[in-house]
Amino acid sequence: MSDIPQERRVLTAIPGPKSVELQARRTAAVAAGVGSTLPVFTARAGGGIIEDVDGNRLIDFGSGIAVTSVGASAEAVVRRASAQLADFTHTCFMVTPYEGYVEVCERLAELTPGDHAKKSALFNSGAEAVENAVKIARAYTKRTAVVVFDHGYHGRTNLTMALTAKNMPYKQGFGPFAPEVYRVPVAYGYRWPTGPENAGAEASAQAIDEITKQIGAQNVAAIIIEPVLGEGGFIEPAKGFLPEIARFAKDNGIVFVADEIQSGFCRTGQWFACEDEGIVPDLITTAKGIAGGLPLSAVTGRAEIMDAAHSGGLGGTYGGNPVACAGALGAIETMIELDLNGRARRVEEVMKGRLGEMRAKLPNGGVIGDIRGRGAMIAIELVKSGTKEPDAAATAALAKACHAEGLLVLTCGTYGNVLRFLPPLVIGEDLLNEGLDILEQAFATL
Numbered sequence: 267m268s269d270i271p272q273e274r275r276v277l278t279a280i281p282g283p284k285s286v287e288l289q290a291r292r293t294a295a296v297a298a299g300v301g302s303t304l305p306v307f308t309a310r311a312g313g314g315i316i317e318d319v320d321g322n323r324l325i326d327f328g329s330g331i332a333v334t335s336v337g338a339s340a341e342a343v344v345r346r347a348s349a350q351l352a353d354f355t356h357t358c359f360m361v362t363p364y365e366g367y368v369e370v371c372e373r374l375a376e377l378t379p380g381d382h383a384k385k386s387a388l389f390n391s392g393a394e395a396v397e398n399a400v401k402i403a404r405a406y407t408k409r410t411a412v413v414v415f416d417h418g419y420h421g422r423t424n425l426t427m428a429l430t431a432k433n434m435p436y437k438q439g440f441g442p443f444a445p446e447v448y449r450v451p452v453a454y455g456y457r458w459p460t461g462p463e464n465a466g467a468e469a470s471a472q473a474i475d476e477i478t479k480q481i482g483a484q485n486v487a488a489i490i491i492e493p494v495l496g497e498g499g500f501i502e503p504a505k506g507f508l509p510e511i512a513r514f515a516k517d518n519g520i521v522f523v524a525d526e527i528q529s530g531f532c533r534t535g536q537w538f539a540c541e542d543e544g545i546v547p548d549l550i551t552t553a554k555g556i557a558g559g560l561p562l563s564a565v566t567g568r569a570e571i572m573d574a575a576h577s578g579g580l581g582g583t584y585g586g587n588p589v590a591c592a593g594a595l596g597a598i599e600t601m602i603e604l605d606l607n608g609r610a611r612r613v614e615e616v617m618k619g620r621l622g623e624m625r626a627k628l629p630n631g632g633v634i635g636d637i638r639g640r641g642a643m644i645a646i647e648l649v650k651s652g653t654k655e656p657d658a659a660a661t662a663a664l665a666k667a668c669h670a671e672g673l674l675v676l677t678c679g680t681y682g683n684v685l686r687f688l689p690p691l692v693i694g695e696d697l698l699n700e701g702l703d704i705l706e707q708a709f710a711t712l
């Protein structure tokens with residue numbers, strides 16, 4: 267980690283004057299469609315701190331959207347990626363291969379669930395991994411339909427926009443979308459009409475009924491689901507839902523794809539979130555946390571499925587770039603050495619404890635409708651007090667109050683009413699608690 271002091275420091279308004287100046291240049295030069303949660307320009311980052319160009323030090327509860335789990339300047343990532351940079355930056359694996367790519371695929375085979383023979387292919391972004399999972403599943407099954415779920419998020423390319431549920435901001439005006447994509451219900455416990463205890467069984471029955479009656483199971487190449495839904499609101503499908511969908515896929519020759527791009531690599535306190543209910547996916551997509559901030563993604567799965575695409579059918583100029591692969595090997599080394607699964611579980615313990623206390627102090631829970639998530643992937647769903655009506659305004663106000671005090675938090679959710687916490691897994695417990703203190707004070711501003 268770079269030598270940034272692990273202390274919050276607020277010297278100016280946030281954003282400060284230098285950030286405001288850069289923001290003006292950015293507005294003139296950068297396309298308006300590319301947004302930023304908080305227009306504070308980064309000077310350096312590491313551990314649980316982001317230092318901006320005005321010298322402010324923010325507590326990081328975002329990890330660049332679940333990417334820098336090992337920190338934004340992890341020693342092993344910097345060491346290995348720097349050495350690789352000096353050796354060579356690129357050859358294109360499809361032209362002349364190199365060992366780092368192979369080693370990442372070997373590690374993925376070891377770390378992902380199941381002891382069957384596995385293979386991987388590497389790409390650059392999460393969306394690209396999901397696209398390739400669909401290509402592979404279609405080549406293997408010789409079927410075309412793809413099933414996804416309410417509140418699902420899978421990316422911003424044309425096919426993955428089609429797979430993504432939420433219109434604004436991801437899809438509005440960007441159609442037409444890829445065909446043969448079908449959306450079915452997910453077991454969203456907090457909002458399931460007959461209650462969370464019934465959601466797993468009822469939602470899976472409903473989803474399976476729709477697949478059978480509206481698509482035909484024999485036409486379905488892949489069912490793709492996030493074991494903990496990310497952008498959609500950190501929804502953990504109610505118990506029983508995932509195993510039932512996985513069983514249905516298996517019984518019908520459908521490739522079951524776990525999109526672990528956000529939930530994977532120790533984020534939920536396990537290597538992969540699907541392990542929680544003993545799910546062994548046929549294919550698993552990874553990205554975000556995989557390489558300590560360098561762009562890398564992967565599809566990993568059963569060797570016979572992965573080998574279904576003909577030679578030359580998969581790839582891309584930069585896929586599995588050697589520097590990104592070196593970063594991934596450094597990130598994995600860090601995860602093991604620092605037991606980041608254990609650290610994630612400790613983050614859950616601290617956060618859920620503190621959030622529970624905050625909720626208990628508000629009459630009837632106040633605006634905190636639900637506290638959920640696993641490991642260092644924790645969220646609160648905000649509602650109009652005493653109802654389940656989503657309160658996006660309160661969510662935005664809370665985020666803004668946290669930002670002003672030097673705590674970076676992100677929002678998400680289909681209704682824009684979820685505050686999500688994704689601290690780097692290496693964050694110190696003092697910073698974690700200080701961040702939660704700021705959040706607690708922010709409730710008073712509502």
Ligand SMILES: *Cc1c(COP(=O)(O)O)cnc(C)c1O
Pocket residue numbers: 390391392393394396419420421422492496497525526527528529553554
């Ligand atoms: C972020 C995300 C993606 C898309 O990844 P990009 O790298 O942004 O293309 C896909 N699926 C899930 C679950 C994600 O969280």
